[in-house]
Each structure stands twice: as structure tokens, then as C-alpha cells.
Amino acid sequence: MKVAVDQELCDGYGNCVMNAPEAFDLDDNDKAIVIADEVPDGDGAVERAVVGCPFNAISTH
Amino acid sequence: MVGAGLGGVRTAQTLRRLGHRGPVTLLGAEPSLPYDRPPLSKAGLAGERPPVWLATSPELSAAGIVLHTGVTVLSLSPTTVTTSSGSFSYDQLVIATGAEPRRLPVPQPPHGVHVLRTLADATRLRQVLAAGSRLVVVGAGVLGCEVAATARSLGVEVTLVEADTAPMRRLLGAGLGERLAAVHRAQGVDVRCGSGVTAIRGDSAVTGVELADGTVVPADNVVVAIGAVPRTDWLRDSGLTLADGVVCDESLRAAPNVWAVGDVCRWTGTDGVSRRSEHWTNAGNQAEAVAAAIVSGRPTPYESVPWMWSDQYHLKITCLGDPADGDDVRVTPLDDGDRLKAVFSRAGIVSAVAGFSAGGAVLRLRGALGKPLTEVAA
Ligand SMILES: Cc1cc2nc3c(=O)[nH]c(=O)nc-3n(C[C@H](O)[C@H](O)[C@H](O)COP(=O)(O)OP(=O)(O)OC[C@H]3O[C@@H](n4cnc5c(N)ncnc54)[C@H](O)[C@@H]3O)c2cc1C
Numbered sequence: 001m002k003v004a005v006d007q008e009l010c011d012g013y014g015n016c017v018m019n020a021p022e023a024f025d026l027d028d029n030d031k032a033i034v035i036a037d038e039v040p041d042g043d044g045a046v047e048r049a050v051v052g053c054p055f056n057a058i059s060t061h
Numbered sequence: 062m063v064g065a066g067l068g069g070v071r072t073a074q075t076l077r078r079l080g081h082r083g084p085v086t087l088l089g090a091e092p093s094l095p096y097d098r099p100p101l102s103k104a105g106l107a108g109e110r111p112p113v114w115l116a117t118s119p120e121l122s123a124a125g126i127v128l129h130t131g132v133t134v135l136s137l138s139p140t141t142v143t144t145s146s147g148s149f150s151y152d153q154l155v156i157a158t159g160a161e162p163r164r165l166p167v168p169q170p171p172h173g174v175h176v177l178r179t180l181a182d183a184t185r186l187r188q189v190l191a192a193g194s195r196l197v198v199v200g201a202g203v204l205g206c207e208v209a210a211t212a213r214s215l216g217v218e219v220t221l222v223e224a225d226t227a228p229m230r231r232l233l234g235a236g237l238g239e240r241l242a243a244v245h246r247a248q249g250v251d252v253r254c255g256s257g258v259t260a261i262r263g264d265s266a267v268t269g270v271e272l273a274d275g276t277v278v279p280a281d282n283v284v285v286a287i288g289a290v291p292r293t294d295w296l297r298d299s300g301l302t303l304a305d306g307v308v309c310d311e312s313l314r315a316a317p318n319v320w321a322v323g324d325v326c327r328w329t330g331t332d333g334v335s336r337r338s339e340h341w342t343n344a345g346n347q348a349e350a351v352a353a354a355i356v357s358g359r360p361t362p363y364e365s366v367p368w369m370w371s372d373q374y375h376l377k378i379t380c381l382g383d384p385a386d387g388d389d390v391r392v393t394p395l396d397d398g399d400r401l402k403a404v405f406s407r408a409g410i411v412s413a414v415a416g417f418s419a420g421g422a423v424l425r426l427r428g429a430l431g432k433p434l435t436e437v438a439a
Contacts, residue, residue, distance in 0.1 A: 012377055013370050015342055017424045026421035030377055051074065052345050054097060055113065 001041050001060050005032045009057035019052050020045035032057070063134045063142060064292075065089025067097065068157035068323030068344040070115045075352035077124045083152070085126045088144060090133040093180060094118065099341055101183040102207040103372045107214060108187055112180055134158075137299040139316075153318050153355050156296070156307050157348070160289035160324040160339060165199060167260050173267030175284045177208060189282050192216030197270045197280040199258050201228035203371045205286035206241065209250050210373040219250045220278050222270065224257035232369075232380060233415055234390050237403055240417070241373070244399055248374055253278075289339060291325040306337045312360035313351050320354070322347035331362045340369040366430065370420070375399075379420045382413030382430045391434075395419055402426075406434040 003023055005016070012030030016023070023036040023046050039046050039060075050058045062069035065087045073085050089095065095115040104110040121128050133145045141150045162176035175186050190196065190212050198209045201223035209221045221228065227238025228245065242252045253272070260271040261283060269279045291306040301315050302308040306327030309315045313328050321328075323344035327337040338344075346365045354360040371378045376399055388405040395401055395418075402422045405413040411430055416423040429437045 011372075012420050014368070014379065014420045014424050015345075018342065018366070018368050018427075021424075021427070026424060028421060030418060030420045047078070048349065051071070051078075052342070054099060054341065 001039060001043075001046075003034050003036065003039055003046060004059050004061070005034055006057045006059070007031050009055045011055055011057075013054055015052045015054065016049040016058060019049040024049060062087045062155045062157055063137075064157035064159055064323075064325070065091065065095045065128060065130070066157060066159050066323065066344075067095075067115060067341060068159070068325075068348045069155065070095045071345050071348035072155050072157065072322060072352050073126045074116065074124065075349045076356060077126065079352060079356040081352075081356050085124075086149060087121075087126060087128045088132045088134055088142070088149065089128065089130050091179060091181075092131045094130070095128070096180055097341075098178070101180065102177060102204055103211060106177075106183050106187055106190075106208070106211045134295055137296055137301075137319075139318075151318075154320070155348075155351055155355075156315065156319065156321040156325055157323050157344075158292040158295070158325050160291045162285065163288045163290050165258060165261070165285045165287065167258065169261040169283075170263035170265055170267055172265055173263065173280075173282050174261060175282060177204060177284060177286065178289070186282075186284065190215050190217050193218065194281045195279055196220070196282050196284065197222060197278050198284045198286060199270065200286040200288070201225070201252070201254070202286060202288065203229060203232065203369075205284070206245070206373050207371055208284050208286060209245060210248070213245075213248050213250055214374070220270075220280070221245060221250050221252045222256070222258060222272065222278070223252075223254045224273075226254050228252065228254070229371075229378075231386070232384065233378075233403075234384060234386075234388060234405070236390050236392060237415060237417075240399070240401075241378075244374065244376060251278075289324065291327075291337065293325065308335075311362040312354060313347055313363050314354075314360055320351045322351050328363060331364055338367065340367065342368045366427065376417050377420060378415070378417055379423050380413060380415040381423050381427055382411075384413035384415065388412055389434075395422065404429070404434065404437055409434050411437060 097113040230238035256272040256274045262269040269277045307321040309328040384405040392403045402416045402419045414426045
């Protein structure tokens with residue numbers, strides 16, 4: 001599956017990087033960016049990143 | 062789940078996500094739907110963001126989670142909880158009652174003294190933060206610093222009073238604390254460290270705050286932000302061990318079939334150290350760990366790296382790991398302004414990494430925790 005971060009909603013708290021460092025990083029403006037083109041379906045770490053985002057800024061499809 | 066804040070809600074949601082089939086019930090004392098607390102001292106207090114709901118009614122019913130709002134749990138037995146509106150029996154119980162603001166132990170007038178923990182507190186406080194009014198914030202921990210910053214952005218005249226030598230010193234150490242004090246001063250906050258509050262003046266409403274050194278700071282409103290106390294009053298006769306929180310083992314279990322998560326949980330780490338955390342990420346992580354243990358029937362030691370953040374003015378302050386008093390701190394400025402990263406070490410071993418608007422740089426150093434400082438590039 002693919003992962004996307006809504007940059008408008010993201011407030012740079014970095015929980016996604018803590019949960020799934022292979023999929024997310026923070027850029028120099030403290031906004032989350034996706035660094036993996038594709039992650040395995042049902043990837044537990046990415047699922048935790050989705051629910052662990054304080055602003056529901058992460059989606060998967 | 063007793064307590065419908067982040068810990069309770071995330072436990073319920075994770076139980077469902079992991080396939081738990083039986084009934085899931087959330088009991089919460091507050092009247093509203095569950096909401097997120099961090100915005101209450103930041104954009105939410107400034108009136109820039111509506112409440113962030115942790116779950117909506119349709120989401121809860123779709124997940125088969127029954128939420129009872131406005132229900133206060135009064136006591137606990139090994140099979141049942143007794144509440145302000147009836148009893149509920151349980152097979153597994155998760156204690157997620159959070160913490161409540163510590164009160165200032167001095168006499169105070171009935172109007173003008175505030176605390177900030179709930180949505181109702183934030184709504185009330187927002188109404189009195191008029192531009193040009195005078196606010197004294199007592200306590201320069203994370204919460205007090207954020208309230209000072211937000212109030213200042215609304216044009217309020219702010220004095221930040223702290224008994225310790227610098228803001229957020231307990232978390233960040235004296236060096237970064239002093240830098241933070243300078244940030245607040247540059248924004249026009251009167252930062253006064255080293256003097257505790259001895260009295261709040263005023264008969265019916267606040268007129269000022271008296272400090273230990275004898276000075277009186279005039280005030281229209283006071284926010285008391287001197288820490289939080291875990292909410293364990295209802296557990297007094299439960300037989301559980303209480304010691305600044307509900308005492309749990311390594312897997313967050315307080316007794317057979319009874320667990321605790323979030324601000325109320327005091328657990329023993331795999332390093333043998335007893336801890337309690339008051340941070341968002343920890344509450345969510347503990348909730349997921351407990352839900353997983355309940356669904357699998359296999360409790361495992363809870364392990365997670367402490368991670369916190371705080372928004373103050375243009376700065377996002379982050380801290381990864383467990384800094385302690387007396388750690389060596391190596392600060393690297395990242396620009397001509399306030400951006401920096403700081404590496405904390407104890408006996409040459411990296412204990413924590415903190416940053417001012419340097420979340421990415423801090424997180425990229427997560428592999429350095431527990432390693433020799435000499436292995437960390439400057
Ligand atoms: C204003 C504010 C800003 C914050 N900002 C940050 C931040 O920027 N970063 C960060 O990492 N952390 C922050 N935190 C801390 C974070 O919000 C908490 O760690 C988190 O909310 C803890 O979740 P919890 O579920 O343990 O407790 P809570 O969220 O406090 O939820 C506990 C719930 O239990 C209910 N309850 C209590 N007793 C009973 C009872 N007997 N019966 C029924 N219900 C009961 C309470 O009413 C409450 O709704 C902030 C906290 C506050 C207050």
C-alpha cells in the first residue's frame with residue numbers, strides 16, 4: 001500500500017517517525033514526509049503511525 | 062476502560078483493531094466526546110483550532126465501543142466497578158483516569174484562579190485572556206510555558222513565575238532552560254525564576270500574586286501550572302498498590318486482569334527503574350501494549366523510548382529519551398536564531414536528545430541513545 005501525509009494537517013510532532021522510521025522522516029521545516037514508496041499491506045508500524053498521529057494527517061491507500 | 066481520555070480510547074480502539082470480539086465499554090467522567098489535550102494549551106487555547114476529537118459517535122458505534130459519558134467511577138472490586146450511575150462487571154479492567162492539576166496550597170479568592178486540564182478549563186480560560194489584561198502563570202514547566210506563550214500571542218501581559226532557577230529545567234537542564242527564558246523575555250514575558258508563590262491576593266477576585274521575596278505582581282488572572290497528581294482517589298479501597306500512580310509490573314499490570322495506562326500508570330521499566338510519564342506518546346503506546354496483551358493473553362514487558370514535544374511561539378521543543386539532573390549537555394546551534402539540537406549524556410553515554418525546532422535532527426539521532434557520546438557526530 002501507499003502512504004500519504006497531509007502537509008496542511010501535519011504539525012510536525014514526529015510520532016510517525018517514532019512509530020515507523022522506515023516510512024517517515026521530518027524535513028527541515030518540521031513537516032512529516034514519506035520516505036517509502038510502498039509499504040507492505042497491514043504493516044503494523046505504519047498502522048500505529050496512522051492512529052498515533054495527533055492530527056489524523058496520515059492516510060493509506 | 063475507566064477514563065475516556067487518550068489512554069482509555071486508544072485501548073478500546075486497539076482492542077477492536079486486534080480483533081477482540083467481546084463487549085468493550087468506556088466509562089468517562091467528562092460530559093463531552095473524548096478529545097485530545099495537547100491543543101488545549103496551544104492553538105485550541107488561542108481559539109485557532111476547534112477541539113480535536115479522539116473518536117466521533119459514529120466511529121465508536123461502528124467499532125462496537127460503548128461510551129458512557131458523565132459517569133464517574135467510585136470504586137473497584139475484583140469483578141465490578143461501581144459508578145455514579147450503576148455498576149458494571151468486567152473480565153479485564155484498564156485504569157486510564159489520568160491526572161488532575163495540583164492546587165496551590167495557599168488561600169485564594171474565588172474568582173480569577175485557573176487550572177488547565179480539560180476542554181471546559183480551556184474554554185473558561187480563553188474567555189478571560191483579553192488583550193491588555195494581566196496574567197500571572199505560576200509554574201514554568203511545559204504547561205505553564207505554553208500557556209504563557211499562547212496568552213502572549215493574544216496580547217495578554219504575562220508574568221511567568223517559577224520557584225526553580227529556569228523554565229523547564231527539570232526536563233531540559235539549566236542551560237536550555239535559560240535559553241528558553243530568553244525566548245520568553247524576547248516575546249515580552251516577564252520571567253521571574255527562583256521565587257515561589259506565598260499568597261494570592263484579592264477578596265472576591267484576584268488582584269495580585271505575592272512571591273517569597275516579598276514582591277507582589279499585580280494580576281487580573283492567575284493560571285496555576287505546578288504539576289499534576291494521578292487520579293487514584295477512587296482506588297483507595299481497591300487493594301491495589303498506590304504510590305504517585307497505580308503501581309504496575311513491567312507489563313503494566315496492577316493485579317490479575319487489571320491494567321493501567323497513561324498518566325496514572327507507574328510501572329517498572331525493564332531496567333528496574335520505576336517511572337510515571339505525563340506525555341501523549343507514552344499514553345498511546347501503553348494503551349496499545351495493554352490491548353495487545355489482553356487480546357493475545359501474553360503480557361510482555363513494555364518498552365518505549367520517551368518522546369515529547371511542546372509548542373511555544375515559533376519554537377517546537379522536542380525531547381527524546383530520559384534526561385536527568387546533572388547530565389552533560391552539548392548544544393549545537395542550527396541557525397542564527399533559536400534553532401538548536403542538544404545531546405545529553407551521563408558518564409559518557411547518550412541519555413537524551415532535545416531540540417528547539419529541530420524535530421528531524423533529534424529523531425535522526427534516536428539510534429544514539431545508550432551509545433557512547435564519542436560515537437555521535439557533532
Ligand atoms: C493542556 C495540556 C497540554 C498537553 N500538551 C502535551 C504535549 O504537547 N505533548 C505531550 O506529549 N503531552 C501533552 N500533554 C499530556 C497528555 O495530554 C497526557 O499525557 C494524556 O492526555 C494522558 O492521557 P490519559 O488517558 O492518561 O489521561 P487523560 O487524558 O487525563 O484522561 C483521563 C480521563 O479519565 C477521566 N476520569 C478520571 N477519573 C475518573 C473516574 N473516577 N471515573 C471516570 N472517569 C474518570 C477524566 O475525566 C479524563 O477524561 C498535555 C496535557 C494537557 C492537560
